[in-house]
Amino acid sequence: MQSWASKLYNLWELTRSSLFYVPVIISLMFIGGILLIFRLELSYTEYVQKLDFLYAGSTEDAKTILQTILSALITMTTLVISITMVVLSLSASQLGPRLIKIFMSSRLTQIYIGVFFGSIALTLTLLILLHDQSTFEQPPKLTISCCFVLTFINLFVLLGYVNHVARSGIADTTIERVTQELEHSLSRLTDSARDHTEHSTAPQIPKHYSENQRDIYSSCSGYIQNIQYPALVELANKHDLLINIECRAGDYVFTGQKVGTLFPKEHAQAEVEICIVECIDVGSNKTGTQDIEYSIRHLAEIGLRALSPGINDNFTAITVLDKLSGVLSKALSKDLPQHIYHDQKNQLRLIGKSVTQSDIVDSALSQIRDAGKTKPDVLHHLIQLIGTISQTLKSESAQQALNQQVDLIKQHIHDHFHNKEEETYLLETLEKYSL
Known part of the structure; x- marks a missing residue:
């Protein structure tokens, strides 16, 4: 269902x-x-x-x-x-x-x-x-x-x-629409993650897994739009398999590319492999069905294009950062979907590739940070964003991802504003947020 x-x-x-x-x-x-x-x-x-x-x-x-x-x-x-x-x-x-x-x-x-x-x-x-x-x-x-x-x-x-x-x-209107769509997608996907929490324990890989596995290959080219995890679990239970899917929604695959493995290989018949590949919906475009970074990339793209030399609109980029601050605060404080499934006997049946908090931070901030590395107002806003989120953050992995962005910002300050007034101003902002 x-x-x-x-x-x-x-x-x-x-x-x-x-x-x-x-x-x-x-x-x-x-x-x-x-x-x-x-x-x-x-x-x-x-x-x-x-x-x-x-x-x-x-x-x-x-x-x-x-x-x-x-x-x-x-x-x-x-x-x-x-x-x-x-x-x-x-x-x-x-x-x-x-x-x-x-x-x-x-x-x-x-x-x-x-x-x-x-x-x-x-x-x-x-x-x-x-x-x-x-x-x-x-x-x-x-x-x-x-x-x-x-x-x-x-x-x-x-x-x-x-x-x-x-x-x-108006750019602000489009930014608001993308933000609303992102918040809706985030709420939908994290709610499903909360319902799945009981199956998200760390996977215990069976012994001799690497020696007794069979690779699965994609039958077409395109972007993965949706992976039917419940159907894959049913197949794994029916044929006594452990399925490992090494790609996730939003990834691009080409014909013949390895997308996963089956264990043990003596249970992995050809028709089973075909059924598994059919559970991975591939299309010409990305969708936000399971891709939690889909709308984040759209929002980041607006900021990235605003900072391009042809447009050079710092105010639009700063507006994007304002919206991303609220979205990141919610995303990094919630349980992200972990596609690890066990059967009723607690036997591991399916391992899916999951998005991490580091992936979300990187999708949201990395490109904007790099495009705005010579713009002190954009770096200042980034520092404020990271500092505000860090004050309420409890996840260590999310904090590490934000700290990586801070280290890169410090490097940008040293490279482009060394011995300038902007360097003092930005470093004082970093000290203010204890970054």
């Missing part, structure tokens, strides 16, 4: 950033809604005719107006798509091409575009209905009036979309 849930979530991760599905669903809802209104109006014509504020023209006049509306809506939707492409281009050049997904996965963006396409589909459907006048004696006043009201609403929807797009182009 957990295996299927993981696969479904991975599928959701791949589809939720598409601009196709939500607009199609909204368009179908609009078509269904106008057909329902039309059907109700045919059934209760005598009541509808008593409403004086509805459309009072002829069917031919309504067709002419609707044709004009349809043309205007198509032009408006074309403008919307053009604006969207411009924003995506700007986001790709300033914040990184991988962050286009953040804009496209915005539910508000998808709803706006869905309303525009749905309005076109609704108007076209109504024109088709009006083409066959044999189905009604009087023009469908209520149905036509609803289309007119929707067209009027579209004017304000366009205004709202332009405002939404303008705000989406």
Whole structure:
């Protein structure tokens, strides 16, 4: 059951950033809604005719107006798509091409575009209905009036979309969205780690493991999106195996690359190896299904590009560091997923490669630190970030990872600010936080 849930979530991760599905669903809802209104109006014509504020023209006049509306809506939707492409281009050049997904996965963006396409589909459907006048004696006043009201609403929807797009182009907005996605991913993955704590004891490798193992090789190339650990445990129990997976979500593998081992090799038949490889979902893109560093890398990329010579925006990089401080504080204080599984008899069945606190610190800070090594304001903010987190940190491994970053910062200070005022200022900040 957990295996299927993981696969479904991975599928959701791949589809939720598409601009196709939500607009199609909204368009179908609009078509269904106008057909329902039309059907109700045919059934209760005598009541509808008593409403004086509805459309009072002829069917031919309504067709002419609707044709004009349809043309205007198509032009408006074309403008919307053009604006969207411009924003995506700007986001790709300033914040990184991988962050286009953040804009496209915005539910508000998808709803706006869905309303525009749905309005076109609704108007076209109504024109088709009006083409066959044999189905009604009087023009469908209520149905036509609803289309007119929707067209009027579209004017304000366009205004709202332009405002939404303008705000989406601001770096702070994108940073906030990435941070929210990161916090959600962190909460989801660490909660699953807490549920799995009882199986996360240190693995006891059997004797003669290295002499009696069989290697497993990848059957395709791509990024590992999801590993079905529950399914692997079932296979291990069924065939009395110990499975060691030497890769994790987010890693790139190529065809023929070693991805793990089986023990003992006399139980590792060819069909079992095929089933194990099929439990490793590989695709062309990375996803955040099991990769806890996925959104951290996105957030770090914004800061890294902001510090590039072509942009040189220290304030955006500092904003990224502010967001990373809160994320790192949560990540380093929680139990990270440890993919070590035992059976009911406490026999080791599966060893998976797990992310460490050092990996998270390195993904979050290393590239930004290196890109900002000549910028005293960025180094000062990094020192503040590390000092603040260290005051509440209890994990020794996390503290060691932060201390490595401090040592590198000291080296940067010596290399680039020796015998300068900035050196004194930065060293005083280090002493302030006892680093």
